[in-house]
Amino acid sequence: MIHSDTGTLPGGHPYASVGDGPRALVVMPGFGDAMFSGRYPPFSGLAIAPYFARYLDDYRVYVLSRPRELPPGYDEGDAVESHARAFEPIADSHDGVDAIGISMGGLIAQALARREPDPIDRLVIANSACRLDDDARSAVRQFERYAREGDWASIRSKLAAAMFSDGRAMAYPPVLQTIGRFVQPRPAEPADVWRSLEFILEFDGCDRLEAIDQPTLVFSGERDPYFTAELARETAAGLPNGQLELVAGAKHGAFHERKATFDSRVREFLERPYSTVLER
Template identity: 70%
Template sequence: MIPIQRFADPTRAVRAAGCETGTLPGGHPYVRAGSKPRSLVVLPGFGDAMFSGDYPPFSGWALASYFARYLRTHEIYLLSRPRKLPPGYGPADAVETHARALEAIVDAGGTIDVIGISMGGLIGQALARRRPDLVDRLVLANSAARLDDGARPAIRRFERYARERDWAAIRADLAAAMFADGRAVAYPLAARTVGRFLQARPAEPADVSRSLAFVRRFDGRDELADVERPTLVFGGERDPYFTAERTRETAEALPRGELELVPGAKHGAFHERKATFDSSVRSFFERSTAPGE
């Protein structure tokens, strides 16, 4: 899930945003805010598998608050993955269901920009390559063409936690990897104590293991040259999963790739340095166009 934070004055943006929740074709739960002709679809990271997938009615307001800076130009969709992922869930499965959801958004009018966060960035790459008609511009946030080799033991450890249904341990380790400030200590402690009782449980425990296996197996290096859409690769220099080296090689291999690495930031750079992230993405959207525009 994307952490929701409050901005100084989100009220005007929330009032102006039409908000709704529901399920799109392919079985994708979603939250929508805004009503502009251009859509911004956010594909969340691995943590999306760790909750029920049912968004309460107020979720649209929280989404509008978090993405307030985009509401002048876009309607925003937070598009979860389906529950009950199939065994061996891979890029072809992800593209098939996500394409059906994006087709429904296109049919409603407008064009689509995509922000893929971590695992969502892996899916975003596959979508942009296999269904370029559905993606105008792509942002890979704390994501790359593949997981760093040094991160594989951590993913294996998460897979063991998933078999044991130790969701608190997964959340604690993720929090330590995401933040470079005091939250790297406070959040893991909270996850392992009160979080064991307060955090949502996965609707489908198998989805956690299948999502982790997807991340561990994914390797899009040989397909980057076929991603013709303008792509911003945004990461943290201290990200332990999609390292600076993996991020750089991804941006360099993309025909229309741009790179921004945030000094000192880790796997949660898109959130911990959100002002920087938003400015970079807005600037990227303003100066880049898809082929033929």
């Protein structure tokens, strides 16, 4: 039977893991991670196994949440310090570690790869870039106002419209604003939501991309309103060993909505020998 586990890693990071591969693939989720309890029920690893099925032959996959009760002024230094602690036992238990950072997780992954590079061999930045697009700042500030009012349904409904390019962009928002108000999980610590949003607004790593030496794939939707195609191109171009995959027509949820494309491209990237990735 495939191995799965849940628990908390150093630095207060809840996680769920699945797989028996010799290497570790650490998935660092987006901003929405702050909007649930932060506790993975037993057997959560088995529940996520189908989603990560294409990686399980070679990897043990860890979905690594951020700690609850983020400190006021949560910033890059705080994120790097706690994530570096969480990565230590993972690195010690596996032959190597690759990482996927999604949206806000992509911002943190960049900072970690730059400031504490040892644990990460290869990096995928999904629907993220070196900073938030200027035109998206007002939308993120609106999310922050919703968070301070405890209006989680409005955040989720607007996120859904920005993530999907198909019928879900129309169908999900009204459901989330009605039934979703009663069935969607609530944040364990409401302040974590607006502190995460403040982190996104403050983060700018565009002038420090050259310090990320790891082979890095930037995967983005061409219509992402938060981390635009222009920013994705700028990010990949600024990386010493950067590659870019832009998905035509996709928005902020390209990693999920176009998952077959995402998995194929990421697997191809991760399967190439390290020296070959560097030469590409």
